Amino acid sequence: MKVKEICEKLGLNVHVQGDLDKEVHQGVVGDLLSFIMRTAPEGAVWVTIQNHVNVAAVAVLKDIPFIVLASGREPLQELIDSCRKENITLTSSKEDAFNLCGKLYELGIKD
Amino acid sequence: MSEPLVLELEVKPLDFLAAGETATQFKETLKSLGLPPEICRRAAIVVYEAEMNIVIHGGGGVMRLQVEEDKVTIMAEDEGPGIEDLELAMQEGYSSAPDFIREMGFGAGMGLPNIKRNANELYIDTAPGKGTKLRAVIYLNKGR
Numbered sequence: 001m002k003v004k005e006i007c008e009k010l011g012l013n014v015h016v017q018g019d020l021d022k023e024v025h026q027g028v029v030g031d032l033l034s035f036i037m038r039t040a041p042e043g044a045v046w047v048t049i050q051n052h053v054n055v056a057a058v059a060v061l062k063d064i065p066f067i068v069l070a071s072g073r074e075p076l077q078e079l080i081d082s083c084r085k086e087n088i089t090l091t092s093s094k095e096d097a098f099n100l101c102g103k104l105y106e107l108g109i110k111d
Numbered sequence: 112m113s114e115p116l117v118l119e120l121e122v123k124p125l126d127f128l129a130a131g132e133t134a135t136q137f138k139e140t141l142k143s144l145g146l147p148p149e150i151c152r153r154a155a156i157v158v159y160e161a162e163m164n165i166v167i168h169g170g171g172g173v174m175r176l177q178v179e180e181d182k183v184t185i186m187a188e189d190e191g192p193g194i195e196d197l198e199l200a201m202q203e204g205y206s207s208a209p210d211f212i213r214e215m216g217f218g219a220g221m222g223l224p225n226i227k228r229n230a231n232e233l234y235i236d237t238a239p240g241k242g243t244k245l246r247a248v249i250y251l252n253k254g255r
Contacts, residue, residue, distance in 0.1 A: 031216050034219040034222055035221060037159060037221075038156075038225055038228070048216075050215065053127070054127060054216070054217075056131070057130065058159070060138070061138060061152070061155040061156065062152070
């Protein structure tokens with residue numbers, strides 16, 4: 001499914017538009033950066049409550065094109081700037097990570 | 112290439128905003144050399160974790176990337192407090208990072224184990240009060 005379709009279906013606030021036509025089939029959830037460094041599949045959507053510039057760094061290194069900040073976290077300006085520079089789609093939602101992942105699963109993001 | 116390509120960058124202590132930049136820059140370099148994506152990703156993980164160790168624990172230091180025909184070597188050097196018990200530090204889940212750093216998602220105790228997983232060879236020279244020198248080698252024609 002395309003990044004923009006996921007944004008629409010989940011009602012995400014889009015802070016940075018990266019490649020909205022990028023196809024995403026996998027997801028990862030977590031707030032420990034080293035854990036994400038280890039486990040994130042390439043091209044995945046990443047659901048997290050971490051809200052600082054290193055989130056963008058980890059996304060770049062793991063080829064993650066799409067970040068969702070959960071539980072009402074509004075992204076810090078540095079993170080927005082960094083995602084813009086790296087062409088990463090940065091979004092946020094009032095919903096918590098558990099519910100967001102459930103909805104992603106229903107959309108077919110199952111790995 | 113006959114001459115190895117060497118790239119060196121300084122890593123500042125506790126500069127979390129800049130942290131990740133060395134890894135990003137090194138990865139770009141490897142990609143531009145046309146190395147396989149898998150090698151670039153593994154090297155990026157090694158550089159990132161080593162960089163974070165220097166930022167969090169090492170009091171700043173230097174990172175060096177060396178690319179030769181058959182391998183990528185990553186070197187990280189700091190003059191920080193050194194690692195007291197290296198065996199313990201290599202254990203997954205063990206961390207000596209302070210709480211404020213853990214709250215940012217660092218200090219999961221997976222840094223050195225992640226480096227080990229992604230490198231074919233790992234050498235660490237450290238002693239209390241003597242700083243830490245890390246060297247990780249990734250061979251281009253070997254898997255993990």
